[in-house]
């Protein structure tokens with residue numbers, strides 16, 4: 061089918077949107093490409109779901125989708141009919157599959173999950189080293205896609221389909237995606253960058269466990285296996301100084317990986333600032349203040365390493381806070 065007549069060209073892209081839809085590559089189907097330079101932080105697209113199904117995605121059936129479509133407008137129905145499979149060539153085999161590939165979780169309530177149909181947001185391909193992100197929690201009703209770095213005109217715009225991928229190796233990511241991504245962190249397998257990327261992401265997973273005590277519960281994903289360390293983490297007994305270094309090291313690894321965007325900084329940096337302020341022993345507090353006054357994550361880490369393992373009067377307060385957050389008695 062000539063690309064001029066492709067059904068995706070009937071999708072209503074807002075007039076001022078900085079992207080267009082076109083074929084992305086033989087195995088990737090169509091994708092979204094910048095039509096002008098987009099600066100970091102710009103909202104590329106904000107989209108409201110055309111309809112939503114209040115169920116967990118694994119429970120959504122074709123009849124759920126058909127009954128939602130029956131009560132939808134003709135425009136919504138037309139957009140749903142425009143959907144094509146992953147090569148962007150054939151219609152999907154059934155409505156459930158079409159919905160699964162073109163929907164996002166909406167809302168933040170894990171007890172009442174819902175998925176919405178997003179015909180435009182779903183046109184963006186995945187990248188493990190993305191240049192955009194959809195921070196769903198920011199506005200659950202109308203998720204927005206933000207540029208996480210400057211994007212050149214003509215560049216493909218892609219975001220990571222799963223926030224947990226920052227701590228997953230390429231093999232783990234591909235198993236979960238069901239396709240092999242071709243970004244530098246994935247391809248060619250075994251390249252210097254790709255191997256370093258796997259190592260960084262495994263380290264990030266270990267550090268996340270040290271700070272939050274969470275490594276997805278699945279043993280195959282554990283990086284830190286040492287029982288005494290796991291016990292110390294479970295009992296929230298990790299010294300504040302170690303937690304601070306773990307946080308800063310996570311930021312450094314993410315920066316080296318190219319995934320430390322403004323949302324990640326906004327997620328990690330307040331924790332580092334709070335921990336630095338909780339250190340009460342004067343010598344520790346002085347080093348922490350000096351570390352946090354540095355400009356970059358690397359510089360902050362270099363100074364903060366001097367704190368690693370030091371005991372502090374703030375350790376008890378930190379343990380109390382963590383127990384409260386993690387619901388540990």
Ligand SMILES: C[S@@+](CC[C@H](N)C(=O)[O-])C[C@H]1O[C@@H](n2cnc3c(N)ncnc32)[C@H](O)[C@@H]1O
Pocket residue numbers: 087088089090091144145146147148161162182183184185186187239240241242243
């Ligand atoms: C939501 S759709 C994205 C748009 C899709 N390319 C299209 O033409 O409609 C998701 C599907 O696109 C393909 N895809 C997305 N990112 C990819 C990537 N980095 N490499 C290969 N295929 C990708 C996969 O088949 C995936 O299931």
